[in-house]
Amino acid sequence: MPVTRVQLSRLPGGRVLVTEQAGHREVGLDDLPAYVAEREGREAPRWVWDDTGRWYPELLAAGVRVSRCQDLRLVHHLLRRAPAADQRLLAGEQSERWDRLGPSVASEVGLFAVEDTTEQLRADLEDARQLRTVAESPESTRLGLLVAAESAGALVAAEMTYAGMPWRNDVHEALLRDVLGPRPPRGARPQKLEQLADRVREALATPRLNPDSNPELLAALRRAGLEVPDTRAHTLRALRHPAVEPLLRYRQAAHLFQTNGWAWSEEWTSGGRFRPTYQPAGSVTGRWSSNGGGALSFPALVRPAAIADDGWALVVTDVSQLEPRVLAGMSGDRALAHAARGADLYQGMVDDGAVAGRNDAKLGLLGAMYGATSGESGRMVAELTRRYPQAFALLERAAHEGERGGTVRTLLGRGSPSVDDAWADAEADVEREASRRRAYGRFTRNFVVQGTGAEWALCWIADLRNRLWALGAHGPLQARPHLVLFLHDEVVVHTPAHLAEQVVAAAREAAATASALVFRELSIDFPLSASVVRSYAEAGKSSPAAETDEEPVLPTQSVEG
DNA sequence: TAAATTGGCGCC
DNA sequence: AAAGGGCGCCAATTTA
Numbered sequence: 370m371p372v373t374r375v376q377l378s379r380l381p382g383g384r385v386l387v388t389e390q391a392g393h394r395e396v397g398l399d400d401l402p403a404y405v406a407e408r409e410g411r412e413a414p415r416w417v418w419d420d421t422g423r424w425y426p427e428l429l430a431a432g433v434r435v436s437r438c439q440d441l442r443l444v445h446h447l448l449r450r451a452p453a454a455d456q457r458l459l460a461g462e463q464s465e466r467w468d469r470l471g472p473s474v475a476s477e478v479g480l481f482a483v484e485d486t487t488e489q490l491r492a493d494l495e496d497a498r499q500l501r502t503v504a505e506s507p508e509s510t511r512l513g514l515l516v517a518a519e520s521a522g523a524l525v526a527a528e529m530t531y532a533g534m535p536w537r538n539d540v541h542e543a544l545l546r547d548v549l550g551p552r553p554p555r556g557a558r559p560q561k562l563e564q565l566a567d568r569v570r571e572a573l574a575t576p577r578l579n580p581d582s583n584p585e586l587l588a589a590l591r592r593a594g595l596e597v598p599d600t601r602a603h604t605l606r607a608l609r610h611p612a613v614e615p616l617l618r619y620r621q622a623a624h625l626f627q628t629n630g631w632a633w634s635e636e637w638t639s640g641g642r643f644r645p646t647y648q649p650a651g652s653v654t655g656r657w658s659s660n661g662g663g664a665l666s667f668p669a670l671v672r673p674a675a676i677a678d679d680g681w682a683l684v685v686t687d688v689s690q691l692e693p694r695v696l697a698g699m700s701g702d703r704a705l706a707h708a709a710r711g712a713d714l715y716q717g718m719v720d721d722g723a724v725a726g727r728n729d730a731k732l733g734l735l736g737a738m739y740g741a742t743s744g745e746s747g748r749m750v751a752e753l754t755r756r757y758p759q760a761f762a763l764l765e766r767a768a769h770e771g772e773r774g775g776t777v778r779t780l781l782g783r784g785s786p787s788v789d790d791a792w793a794d795a796e797a798d799v800e801r802e803a804s805r806r807r808a809y810g811r812f813t814r815n816f817v818v819q820g821t822g823a824e825w826a827l828c829w830i831a832d833l834r835n836r837l838w839a840l841g842a843h844g845p846l847q848a849r850p851h852l853v854l855f856l857h858d859e860v861v862v863h864t865p866a867h868l869a870e871q872v873v874a875a876a877r878e879a880a881a882t883a884s885a886l887v888f889r890e891l892s893i894d895f896p897l898s899a900s901v902v903r904s905y906a907e908a909g910k911s912s913p914a915a916e917t918d919e920e921p922v923l924p925t926q927s928v929e930g
Numbered sequence: 931t932a933a934a935t936t937g938g939c940g941c942c
Numbered sequence: 943a944a945a946g947g948g949c950g951c952c953a954a955t956t957t958a
Contacts, residue, residue, distance in 0.1 A: 583936085583937060583938075599937080599938090600937085600938080601937085601938065601939085602938080602939080620938080620939080621939090624938085624939060624940070628939085628940070629940090656942080663940080663941085664941095665940095665941060665942070666939090666940045666941035666942085667940090667941070668939095668940055668941075669940090669941090670940095691942090692942095819942095856941070856942065857941085857942045858942070859942080
């Protein structure tokens with residue numbers, strides 16, 4: 370029995386047009402949550418709407434959770450670029466308006482309040498076109514999966530903003546005070562930041578230096594006899610000069626103050642929750658982006674303040690080496706797939722005798738996926754090409770396609786943007802033209818793995834969302850285990866503590882489901898590392914594959930609450 | 931003076 | 943000579 374599709378379209382005057390095969394009716398906006406709740410409880414149809422961000426937040430606020438939807442805006446843009454979609458089938462009444470439809474922005478959240486005076490979008494018309502486009506595609510199965518996953522992701526995004534990451538403001542405040550001193554008056558530097566600035570000024574003999582000004586800083590460094598090309602931390606760290614240490618400390622503290630300080634907290638946290646907003650498919654590769662609160666760059670420094678409620682726990686799980694595994698799956702490279710059997714793919718490459726050390730494996734693979742041609746990474750690429758010919762050939766083909774101005778696609782069928790967009794103006798200079806082609810080749814090279822990785826992750830969180838709902842027998846979303854953060858290849862679930870182990874199991878099962886959906890009979894392992902913690906900062910501490918990158922200048926403290 | 935760009939850093 | 947992909951955010955700086 371196919372799932373009923375119910376399309377919702379906004380009408381003038383606070384009315385909603387509800388359409389389905391069985392007929393149509395009108396519902397007042399105020400009555401919509403009750404209407405959706407009733408039908409959801411009865412048959413759980415697929416709700417078809419223009420933009421999840423315009424409909425779902427109000428439903429969630431009214432305590433209504435839906436199990437499935439189709440986000441017409443996301444799917445329209447997806448199909449517009451999908452090589453396997455017949456573009457003629459997408460054309461029709463209002464289709465140009467769907468082309469132009471951008472994401473809802475935070476200020477206009479709550480469609481219920483917004484009264485759009487312009488022509489209303491008809492969800493039923495667009496839905497029919499999208500259904501037909503997918504059905505008639507030679508790749509309808511994969512495209513259909515992608516459409517469903519993209520839409521499920523939109524539900525997850527809205528639910529995460531609604532539920533929020535549990536947040537302890539007192540712990541965050543203590544952390545800020547520790548690094549920066551007391552909160553300064555508006556426009557002033559915090560005490561400890563000013564002290565560090567003074568130490569820099571002293572060491573460089575420039576009493577009026579503003580350390581936030583790169584030109585001033587560069588000039589001061591050069592006057593002190595330090596011939597540096599820029600003022601990046603990596604460059605500075607190589608120097609031996611008394612100004613370096615306070616400057617690096619200043620930079621890190623200033624970044625905390627500006628990006629995740631008191632002002633950020635006031636804007637993005639409330640009621641014991643951090644509520645950033647996500648933008649599904651905000652990146653051309655299909656990865657999400659975040660347009661408020663910086664959810665996808667949740668700095669390690671403030672993670673100690675993300676603490677589960679009493680009696681609850683945070684389950685933090687991430688996929689190890691997602692993109693290399695995706696590469697193994699989509700290229701069908703048996704040697705790489707063999708190395709991927711286990712928790713550490715890079716170690717697997719070492720054990721298979723392909724490479725001397727784990728770090729070489731990582732450099733080589735990342736270099737191949739990013740298009741490195743020089744340095745240590747570039748040398749490793751050449752070496753590994755012999756060991757993993759199919760995987761590396763797939764990347765080379767993608768790069769070549771981009772260099773000649775073509776488009777590439779992910780495994781499920783998302784297409785890269787056409788080169789016309791990127792190369793709007795012709796480049797006269799031959800050198801610059803060649804450089805631009807190489808740059809576009811690096812983009813398409815990476816697009817195939819980054820984009821397919823994003824598809825795997827979407828399937829993962831979509832399936833996990835269903836499993837989490839099934840774990841809690843009753844109650845609204847926030848009373849059950851629920852997703853609170855999604856960072857490309859990592860998810861955080863806030864759960865009643867007694868269900869934590871079941872959540873871990875659900876995450877692993879969902880990963881297996883995603884692998885089967887995306888890679889079919891090619892079975893590729895996607896091992897998860899999982900930790901059950903009280904604070905986000907405690908996650909992953911015991912991971913054997915912990916990266917040993919540069920030491921942070923400031924000690925990473927864990928503040929107890 | 932406002933808008934766009936740049937350099938730096940955070941995350942994956 | 944050029945030199946590894948995708949994002950967001952901030953202050954300073956440059957451009958319109």
